[in-house]
Amino acid sequence: MYPRPIPQTAVGLRRAYMVLVIAILVLWLAPLFAILLTSARSTSDIAAGNLWGWPTQFGLIDNYVGVFTQTPMARFFANSLLITVPAVVFVLALSTLAGFVLSKYPFRGSMLVFAIFIGGNFLPAQIMMIPVRDLMVRLGLYDTTWALIVFHTAFQTGFATLFMRNFIAALPKELFEAARAEGASPTQILIHVVLPLVRPALAALAILLFTFIWNDYFWAVVLTLSDTVKPVTAGLANLRGQYVSAWNVISAATVIVAVPPVAMFFLMQRHFIAGLTMGAVKG
Amino acid sequence: MSSLQLRNIEKNYGNYHALRGINLDVAPGEFIVMVGPSGCGKSTLLKSIAGLEPITSGTMIINGRDVTRAEPGERGIAMVFQSYALYPHMSVAENMGFGLRMAKRPKPEIDAAVARAAKILRLTDQLDKLPRQLSGGQRQRVAIGRAITRAPEVFLFDEPLSNLDAALRTQMRVELSTLHAELGATMVYVTHDQVEAMTMASRIVVLNQGRIEQVGSPLDLYRNPDNFFVAGFLGAPRMNFFEASVVALEEGWVRVSNPGAGVFSIALRPGARLEVGDTVKVGVRPEAFHLAEEDDGLAASVRLVEHLGRETIVYADATPLLSVGSDTGTSNVTIHLPDIVGLAAGASIRIAFDPDQAYLFGGPDDQTLSPPKASAI
Amino acid sequence: MSNVWRRHRGWITPAIFILPAIVLFGVVIVASSLQSVWISLHEWDGFGPMQWIGLGNYEELFADPQFYTSLKNNVIWLVIFMLAPPLGLGIALLVNQQIKGMRIVKSLFFVPLVLASVAVGVVFTWVYTPQFGLLALLFSAFGASAPALLSDENLVTFAVVFAALWPQIAFCMVLYLAGLNSLSEDLIGAGRVDGARGWNMLRHVVLPQLTQVSFIAIAITAIGALRSFDMISVMTQGGPFGSSSVLAYQMYEQSIFSYRFGYGAAIATILFLIMLVFIVWYLNRIMRAEDRSA
Numbered sequence: 009m010y011p012r013p014i015p016q017t018a019v020g021l022r023r024a025y026m027v028l029v030i031a032i033l034v035l036w037l038a039p040l041f042a043i044l045l046t047s048a049r050s051t052s053d054i055a056a057g058n059l060w061g062w063p064t065q066f067g068l069i070d071n072y073v074g075v076f077t078q079t080p081m082a083r084f085f086a087n088s089l090l091i092t093v094p095a096v097v098f099v100l101a102l103s104t105l106a107g108f109v110l111s112k113y114p115f116r117g118s119m120l121v122f123a124i125f126i127g128g129n130f131l132p133a134q135i136m137m138i139p140v141r142d143l144m145v146r147l148g149l150y151d152t153t154w155a156l157i158v159f160h161t162a163f164q165t166g167f168a169t170l171f172m173r174n175f176i177a178a179l180p181k182e183l184f185e186a187a188r189a190e191g192a193s194p195t196q197i198l199i200h201v202v203l204p205l206v207r208p209a210l211a212a213l214a215i216l217l218f219t220f221i222w223n224d225y226f227w228a229v230v231l232t233l234s235d236t237v238k239p240v241t242a243g244l245a246n247l248r249g250q251y252v253s254a255w256n257v258i259s260a261a262t263v264i265v266a267v268p269p270v271a272m273f274f275l276m277q278r279h280f281i282a283g284l285t286m287g288a289v290k291g
Numbered sequence: 292m293s294s295l296q297l298r299n300i301e302k303n304y305g306n307y308h309a310l311r312g313i314n315l316d317v318a319p320g321e322f323i324v325m326v327g328p329s330g331c332g333k334s335t336l337l338k339s340i341a342g343l344e345p346i347t348s349g350t351m352i353i354n355g356r357d358v359t360r361a362e363p364g365e366r367g368i369a370m371v372f373q374s375y376a377l378y379p380h381m382s383v384a385e386n387m388g389f390g391l392r393m394a395k396r397p398k399p400e401i402d403a404a405v406a407r408a409a410k411i412l413r414l415t416d417q418l419d420k421l422p423r424q425l426s427g428g429q430r431q432r433v434a435i436g437r438a439i440t441r442a443p444e445v446f447l448f449d450e451p452l453s454n455l456d457a458a459l460r461t462q463m464r465v466e467l468s469t470l471h472a473e474l475g476a477t478m479v480y481v482t483h484d485q486v487e488a489m490t491m492a493s494r495i496v497v498l499n500q501g502r503i504e505q506v507g508s509p510l511d512l513y514r515n516p517d518n519f520f521v522a523g524f525l526g527a528p529r530m531n532f533f534e535a536s537v538v539a540l541e542e543g544w545v546r547v548s549n550p551g552a553g554v555f556s557i558a559l560r561p562g563a564r565l566e567v568g569d570t571v572k573v574g575v576r577p578e579a580f581h582l583a584e585e586d587d588g589l590a591a592s593v594r595l596v597e598h599l600g601r602e603t604i605v606y607a608d609a610t611p612l613l614s615v616g617s618d619t620g621t622s623n624v625t626i627h628l629p630d631i632v633g634l635a636a637g638a639s640i641r642i643a644f645d646p647d648q649a650y651l652f653g654g655p656d657d658q659t660l661s662p663p664k665a666s667a668i
Numbered sequence: 669m670s671n672v673w674r675r676h677r678g679w680i681t682p683a684i685f686i687l688p689a690i691v692l693f694g695v696v697i698v699a700s701s702l703q704s705v706w707i708s709l710h711e712w713d714g715f716g717p718m719q720w721i722g723l724g725n726y727e728e729l730f731a732d733p734q735f736y737t738s739l740k741n742n743v744i745w746l747v748i749f750m751l752a753p754p755l756g757l758g759i760a761l762l763v764n765q766q767i768k769g770m771r772i773v774k775s776l777f778f779v780p781l782v783l784a785s786v787a788v789g790v791v792f793t794w795v796y797t798p799q800f801g802l803l804a805l806l807f808s809a810f811g812a813s814a815p816a817l818l819s820d821e822n823l824v825t826f827a828v829v830f831a832a833l834w835p836q837i838a839f840c841m842v843l844y845l846a847g848l849n850s851l852s853e854d855l856i857g858a859g860r861v862d863g864a865r866g867w868n869m870l871r872h873v874v875l876p877q878l879t880q881v882s883f884i885a886i887a888i889t890a891i892g893a894l895r896s897f898d899m900i901s902v903m904t905q906g907g908p909f910g911s912s913s914v915l916a917y918q919m920y921e922q923s924i925f926s927y928r929f930g931y932g933a934a935i936a937t938i939l940f941l942i943m944l945v946f947i948v949w950y951l952n953r954i955m956r957a958e959d960r961s962a
Contacts, residue, residue, distance in 0.1 A: 010848060010856055010874050011761055015345060022767060029763060033776055036759075039791045039834070040779065042802040046794065059800045106689035113682040119958075121690065123951055128697045130891050130947045134919040134936040138707055138714075138929050139700035162696035165689050194681040223784035225898045230924070241786040245902055248790060255794055262790045269782040277775055280782075284839075285846035343857045364863025376854035380876040389872070390862035441862070 047071055047259035054256050071260040079250075080235045081261055084243030088222055088268075091153050091239055095160040096217045099168045100210055102161065107172025108202050112184055113194070122173065129166040133226050141230055155231040156239070160221045167220075168213055171286065175209040176202060212283030215276045219269045240265045293352070294319045294477035295340070295445050300349035302335060302501075309335045311501045313349070317445070317479065322471050324480045324488040326524070327498035333481045334449055336498070340479065341370050341447050354444045364393065369438035370447040373454065375430045377422040383433050384409075384418040390441045401440075408439040411470070428459050435467075439474070448480040452487065464490060485525055489513070497521050514664050519657030522574050522650055528604060528625045530574045530650070532615035537569045545651065545660075547571060551589050551611030557651045560662040564654065571653035571660070572615050577604070577627035579648035588643030591624060596634050603628045607640065701940070708933035714923075718930070725934035734910050735935070738918045741825045742894060742942070745914060748829045749836060749893035753885040756840025757878075761870075763841075764848050774845065781838035789902030792831035793818065818904055821911040828912055832899045836892060840885045847881035848874075880957075887950040894943050915939040 014022050034041075049059065050067030058064065075081045110122055140159060141150065149155040183205075187197045228242035238246070244258075244265050251257050273280050293316045300313035310332050317323050325333040338344040340351060342363035351359045358366040369390070377386050387408055388401040409415045412432040422430055431451065438446055451467075452460045468491050471478055482488055488495050489509045497504040497512065497520075504524075505517040516522035522530050535547035538554060545565060548554045557573065565571070583589075591609035605626040614623060626642060634640065651661040673680070708725055710718040729735050763774050780788065795802040798816040807814035817827035851874060859873035875882070897916040900906060906913035906921060913921070915935055923932030 009764070009766075009853070010851055010869065011764060014765055014767065025765065026767065026769065029770075029773055032759075032762065033773055036777060037779065038802065039795050042795060043791045057800065060805050102689040102692065105685040109682040109686040113679070115679070115682075119955070121686075122958075123955060124698060125689075125693065126954065127947050127951050128693060128701075130943070130950065131697070131701055132895050132916055132936065132939050132943055133897065134916050134932075135704050135940040136697060136700035137704075137920070137936065138923060138933055139703040140696060142714075143696070143700065158692075159696060162692045165693050166697065169689055194678075194685070198685070219782055223782075223786075225784065225786045225901070226920075229901070230920075241784050244784075244786050244790060248793075248902070255797070255800070258790060259794065262787050266783050266787045269784070270779060273778070273782045274775065281778075281842060281846065284842055338857070341857070341861060343860060362863070362865070363857075363860040364865070368861065370858070370861045372854045372858060374852070374854045376852065376858035378855065378858070378873065378876065380879075389864070393863040393868060437858075437862075 043259045043262055046255050047263050049256040049259075051254070051256060054254065059255070067256055071256045072264070074257055075260045075264060079243075079247055079257070079261070080238075081240070081243060081247070081264060083235060084238055084240040085264065087153060087237060087243075088239040088241075091156045091160070092218055092221045095157045095164070095221050096214055098157070098161040099164045099217055100214060102165045103168030103172045103213070104202070104206060104210070105198075106165070106169040107174075107176050108198055110169065110173040111177035112197075122170070125166040125169045129163075129170070137230055144231055150231060151233045151237055153232075153237055156224075156227060159227055159231065160224065164217055164220060168217065171213050171283070172206065172209060174286065175206060179205055208279070208282075211276065212279040212286070215272050215280050216283045218272055219280075222269050293317055294321070294354060295479065296350075296352040297340070298350040298352070300336070300339065300351070301347045302332075302339060302344065303347045308501050310339065310346070313503055315496065315503065315506065317477055319477055320475050322468075322478045322480065322491055322493045323496060324482060324492035324494075325496045325498055326482060326485060326488045327504075328524070329483060331498040332501040333498045337370075337447050337449050337479060337481045340366075340445070341368055342366050343370075364390070367444035368447055369441040369443035369445075370449065371434045371438050371451045373450040375422075375434040375451075375454075377430060377433055377437075379422055382419050382421060383414060383425070383436075386422065386433055387437045387440045390437065404440045404442070405436075408436040411439060411473070412436045427455055428463065431455060431463060435470070444477065446476055446478040448478065450482055451480075452482070453484070467491065485527065489525070495525075497524060499524075515659070516650070517659055519572055519574070519652040519659075522652070522659070526576060528577045528627060530576050531580075531624055532652075533573045533575075533612050534615055535571055535573050537565050537567050537571060540565060540567060545571075547573065547651075549573070549612060551609055555646050557646050557649055558662050559651070559660055563660040565660065569653060571651055572657065574650035574652060575644045575648065577625040578629070579644050580624070580626040580642050581644070582626075582628070582632070583641040583643035585641065588641040591640055591642050593634050593636055593638045593640060594623075595636055596632075598631065602630065603632045603634070605632070605634060605640075607642065609642065704933045704940075705937050707930055708937045710930045712930040713927045714929045721930070725931050726938075728931065729934050729938065734913065734918060735915075737910055738913045738915045738935075741912060741914045742896075742939075744825050745829050745832075745893040745896050746890060748826070749833065749889050750886070752833055752836040752889045753840045753844075753882060755833075755837045756842075756885065757844045757882075759837065759841045760844035760848055764845060778838055778842060780835040781842065783835060785832070785835070785898035786902050788831060788835055789899045792827075792834075792899075793903050795831075796827055819908055821908055824904055824908065824912040828899050828903050829896075831903065832896060836889055840889065843881050843885050844878065847878045851877050883953060887946060887953075890946045891943060891950070894939065894946070915942075 014025055046059065048066055048068040048071070049063060050065045050070065052065065053063055110118055144150040144155040149158060183201055184197065187201050192200065223241065225241040225245065228239045229245070232238050232242060244261050247261050248258060295317040297313050297315040300310050302310040313336060325336065327333050335344055339346045342358070342361060349359070350357060353367050378389065381389065384405050387405045391401040391404060405418070409418055412435060414429070414432055414436055417425060417429060422433065425433065434451065452463050455463060464487060480491065492509050494506055495509055495512050496506050499520050505512060505521045512521060513525055516525065523532065533549050533552065535549040537545055538548045539546040543559055544556050545559045546554055546556050559565070589609050589612065591607040593605055593607050595606040597604040605628065607624045607626060609624050612624065624642065649661065650659060652658065653660050707718070709720060709722055711721050711724070712718040759777060763770060763777060796817045798804060798814060804814040815823060817823050855873060855877065859869050864873055895916060896914055897920065900912055900914060900917045904912040906917050916939060919932045919935035919939065922928045922935065
């Protein structure tokens with residue numbers, strides 16, 4: 009290991025190390041602590057300019073209840089779920105199929121297709137913005153959750169296919185040869201060999217996709233207008249305009265936007281890290 | 292003065308004792324081979340000598356200097372790893388010179404040392420190549436060359452030949468022995484391959500469960516194992532073991548009984564403590580068996596015959612013999628015959644052994660109770 | 669019929685499997701991107717007919733001072749973002765110890781990575797708020813008053829970039845931690861036997877094993893810097909007076925607020941061409957690695 013592990017016997021050194029690390033961690037997360045603390049401030053304290061002193065009263069519950077009752081945040085939250093969950097499911101399906109074919113049934117140009125999937129993933133959103141918006145208008149999807157579902161499904165399929173292709177390509181070749189030798193059709197191989205084996209990859213991919221799509225802001229503002237359709241990210245930006253200096257409410261709303269991906273991350277941390285670093289390390 | 296002294300080396304991982312009370316003195320120029328089953332602690336011991344694994348207690352002295360707390364780079368050792376561990380981004384020359392470079396030696400000195408090592412190992416034409424452009428055998432030699440360049444007090448080898456194919460392994464074995472003779476350096480070598488141990492070592496150290504079982508020259512260990520474990524570990528095919536019980540004790544002799552072999556006498560070393568009724572183990576090397584006449588020896592039936600050309604190995608079943616550790620319920624006897632025999636599976640034979648060539652093990656640690664045998668050489 | 673099927677099912681089924689992904693990605697992503705280049709050669713308000721003006725939009729763009737401000741800001745983003753890989757490596761080295769409690773500490777270091785950039789933007793807007801924010805609190809502890817970063821033309825871009833750097837460092841740290849955990853134990857041992865310690869070990873033994881990780885960290889960080897949009901939109905909306913705008917934001921502003929879709933498409937095309945350098949560099953290396961392993 010590098011750096012060298014601090015030996016178990018060096019108790020003093022271990023303690024000093026932990027103190028140092030936690031001090032840096034506190035600095036690192038200071039902006040988050042600031043927002044969490046502010047989200048517990050009462051409106052009267054905020055109005056009086058008492059932002060960091062001892063609170064005269066606590067506003068924690070008022071603020072969070074307020075976000076849900078006095079702003080459309082509940083609606084935004086539901087919209088985000090209605091967009092994110094179907095999009096994740098569609099991407100998983102499309103990318104498993106495409107990744108399976110790209111890894112096990114190479115055809116002329118399959119490397120080009122693969123390269124386009126990877127490259128497309130790194131394009132600036134602006135280069136496709138106008139035609140995509142136009143397309144959604146013409147399909148009658150503009151300002152509906154379907155506009156975002158369709159776009160995210162298309163866009164994330166690039167990254168997800170790369171991910172699934174690499175995972176399936178790394179599965180033991182013999183499994184596929186054995187299945188073919190036994191006369192299994194591609195569909196049977198998909199159902200009986202690929203699907204049972206890719207479950208961990210699907211878990212890792214699902215949580216990554218959830219985070220990417222949930223956190224999207226650009227497409228939310230490009231493809232939606234109404235509060236009834238907007239996801240939380242665009243909603244939060246709107247609230248910022250309306251509640252200019254009500255930092256306690258904005259902080260609470262920010263925390264609400266941040267909670268689902270953070271919770272997902274802590275619940276499925278291993279999968280998340282594995283997904284994010286896949287390919288980066290082996291290469 | 293010894294090149295390497297180990298004093299009461301202990302290493303614990305929590306409650307697990309990886310090394311227990313290791314004591315060893317290595318004389319300058321010795322080729323020490325450490326063998327033992329996997330998990331016996333041999334690699335841990337080697338890495339501890341290198342300073343790569345911290346030890347729990349004990350003292351290590353290299354060339355008169357206490358290095359117990361020293362960094363690996365300051366111990367005067369060089370190590371050849373099983374995986375070779377060549378720096379993939381450095382050329383062969385840079386790989387071999389890296390240690391001296393870290394020691395801030397002047398460039399001409401490094402170049403000269405690298406050139407010298409490369410010449411010894413016939414790597415002069417490969418110096419500018421990267422490790423990945425070399426064959427397995429060449430990488431192996433670069434790893435050894437890196438050690439030579441450092442001109443260490445002690446060379447450490449961690450199963451260096453296990454990644455090579457059989458033919459190359461034999462060749463490298465010879466090269467390493469030659470190299471040892473040329474350099475006259477002290478070497479400590481870990482392997483699980485007893486052929487390497489028998490052929491290369493000036494002394495073998497047999498390790499088991501973190502302890503040294505026995506230290507000695509290869510032939511000495513083969514002829515006079517200290518205990519049941521060493522007897523069973525060294526020698527291929529393995530020694531045959533039978534259970535027997537003591538029926539009578541005389542001065543210098545013990546009479547033991549086994550259902551298949553009947554009652555026979557084995558010499559006892561002075562001071563061995565046995566009582567009538569004790570269970571002992573009788574060991575007979577495969578080559579100590581011979582085919583017997585019609586009404587002599589034990590009945591056995593042949594299961595498999597391996598013809599090795601000049602010699603023959605017969606695997607036979609002598610059921611009445613109570614083997615030690617037999618898991619099939621039958622008694623497998625391995626017989627190594629020095630000539631060609633026209634036997635086939637299923638044949639009934641009779642086998643016998645000379646009790647003088649047999650070993651007797653008993654007591655709490657299965658110590659050898661039969662007297663030492665004269666060395667062949 | 670069944671005969672034809674049997675003879676061709678070897679490729680028909682796979683073709684059917686991959687078709688939805690190719691069609692969707694091809695139409696929505698690839699075709700749209702190409703269409704933008706076409707649109708950039710027109711004058712278009714997004715509703716009426718497009719009018720061909722050739723390179724007119726580009727001529728106007730190259731004469732537009734805002735374009736150069738945005739471009740300069742993109743360069744600032746790119747340069748400052750390059751701090752993310754070394755800082756990420758630094759934190760990874762710091763926390764790469766197996767001591768009880770370190771697992772949760774590492775996870776907490778990762779948190780900025782999973783936050784929505786909008787959330788990060790709001791958090792830092794709050795941190796930077798004059799008089800009341802965390803920064804103001806920090807300055808007042810030293811008896812100074814914090815500058816109003818987000819309304820200062822000269823500082824605003826730096827303020828936004830430093831906020832965006834936060835999750836980017838976390839991303840690089842995740843990559844490097846994974847890299848550090850896959851180091852060859854034997855190579856480290858060989859380095860120690862050769863007497864390499866501290867900086868020498870990092871420089872000569874560890875970093876060479878992390879080249880692939882470093883490459884990915886640098887490439888993705890560069891692409892991320894050029895794609896920056898969310899933070900600017902949330903924190904400054906390009907202001908004050910366009911001083912914190914970047915190409916991505918300028919494009920959005922011209923299209924959505926000014927209905928100049930042709931002009932916006934031209935900006936997007938320029939941004940695309942700049943990023944293409946990095947994308948091609950990345951793809952080239954990934955594909956070569958692919959060929960080697962195949």
